Amino acid sequence: MFSTKTMFLQILTPILLLLISSSSGEAVKSSENVGVCVSKVGRSHHQPYELEGKLPESADLEFKDLNLCNVFHDKTCCSASLMLSASLALQDLATHGEASKDCLLWFELLECSICHPDVGVQSVPLRICASFCDSVFEACSDAYFSSNTQVIVPCGAGTNCEKASELESNGTAFCEAVGFSVQTADDSVEEPCYGSKRDLVSAVESFEKAVRLQDLKNKRMILNLQICRSVLVFVLAIFVYMWVRQQDMKRDARRLTRNRIRRRF
């Protein structure tokens, strides 16, 4: 099934990634050691940053090879070793979890939250916006997860799995079960959270604007092309007409000369 909504999401998600990478967490500033990586606690399988106490860096080759959290590779506190389990989890989600493309993208965004440059340097614990969790849950509700451990993880080989929608009833519960803290209050309050609704709404608006602009541009281009073609056809027609006229006139002139010569003799 390839619905318009799926297509829309597929186009939209990279834009969301960019927007999230540039705007969420902007309200967060640690008072001391501004700008250095501060390890995040709260998720059972999170290790400390290798760059703890240092400035965020661009991803090294090893991290780039994971092909994960690519939007944050320019500047991040994450390293390949920290994200290895997330990478394996996403592989499981794709193969054993039967996840849709949307689900994979949203789940990757969730897993990559600690790699966001602003999240990396904030001293407060990482919190995921409830609305963001709802989006992940909606995209992943039909994907399979396993709840054998204290947290739920993407379905692995040979494990008992259930659909996310059978394990949890809403996005907040889902994010918490996966091991994240959720900002349950309305996103508009001061508390910063990852993937706020405001980011998403502005992302959608700018996406729609971009599409409208592109539409308008395309229409203008098609119109210009049509005008161009008409002018070209017109000019060509004149040339052909003039050439034919010229040939006629030459023939007439030759006939006239021949007649004159004949008449003379």
Ligand SMILES: *[C@@H]1O[C@H](CO)[C@@H](O)[C@H](O)[C@H]1NC(C)=O
């Ligand atoms: C989400 O689900 C949990 C567990 O089922 C429930 O306790 C909680 O009230 C729900 N939250 C919302 C916002 O519906």
